[in-house]
């Protein structure tokens with residue numbers, strides 16, 4: 347936002363031919379020159395992550411979490427003695443320690459991500475500078491194990507609207523969530539297909555992995571709660587119109603789970619569902635249910651219930667954090683803010699599980 351307007355104007359006029367030479371440049375330019383017409387997609391780099399993620403999604407998550415730790419550790423080294431920064435850096439290191447749960451398919455078992463031992467770091471009594479230094483080194487090990495193309499996409503998608511490092515943390519967290527939502531959408535599509543084929547074991551396995559990822563987001567929320575209200579208020583002022591309510595992958599998760607309730611009127615800036623997401627998992631279950639044995643029905647219902655519970659828990663946590671950070675002011679997406687999120691946290695992924703006969 348603080349870039350010289352003439353520089354922004356030149357970038358806007360960059361000939362298409364020039365930007366065509368580098369596959370990631372057009373997507374980066376849309377992020378870099380979105381001062382006037384930016385939205386959530388240009389804010390976090392949706393196009394670059396969708397088209398050029400640079401490798402498997404779990405590698406992207408690993409690179410993002412490693413960068414989050416790296417950024418926080420750097421600040422801790424330069425601001426030693428700031429208790430709030432130590433709390434945040436520790437929370438980020440906890441997220442790195444839980445990376446296997448957030449990104450279970452990243453790298454081989456026993457590879458660099460499992461070899462980084464963070465227990466000494468988290469249980470020891472180190473001074474801030476030493477903690478920052480060791481946290482930064484651990485992040486570097488994880489990052490080095492990620493394909494260079496993935497690191498490149500992650501490196502170029504940190505374009506905050508303010509110079510505040512709190513916003514860098516915020517951006518990295520929403521990027522991890524975005525990749526997780528995309529994962530979840532994929533898992534729901536896969537589970538629906540497997541269920542239609544009658545493969546109950548494989549369906550339950552896909553659902554269990556998705557549930558594990560969702561539950562692991564508690565470490566990300568812990569980092570997010572360290573956001574001071576005053577800092578977020580500045581970020582809010584600069585990100586009007588860039589609300590995560592526009593998240594397409596979040597919407598897809600909802601649309602692939604169950605048909606939307608007929609009565610839900612979209613809040614002001616929520617985009618109408620752009621595409622039919624496809625058959626839903628709830629419908630697939632109800633179709634298959636008459637053919638299931640008792641134990642099969644029981645296992646599937648338990649797996650769906652677990653995912654449903656993790657989803658609403660994450661939504662309730664998001665609501666709680668929002669209430670703490672912005673109170674009851676409206677959101678940047680034009681909704682009532684925390685009240686809207688509270689209502690959304692009560693909408694299950696699979697409503698049939700909550701009906702009287704389930």
Ligand code: HEM
Nearest residue numbers: 519520523589590591596668671677678679680681683690
């Ligand atoms: C400081 C932390 C945060 C605050 C204060 C906050 C606040 C809000 C508010 C007020 C809304 C309502 C829509 C609006 O009017 O803007 C919202 C929606 C949403 N936020 Fe956040 N948010 C935070 C962090 C995050 C993070 C890290 C993510 C991860 C991607 C996220 C994802 C979402 C999603 C997906 C919605 C739409 C929810 C729905 O329609 O059910 N938020 N947020």
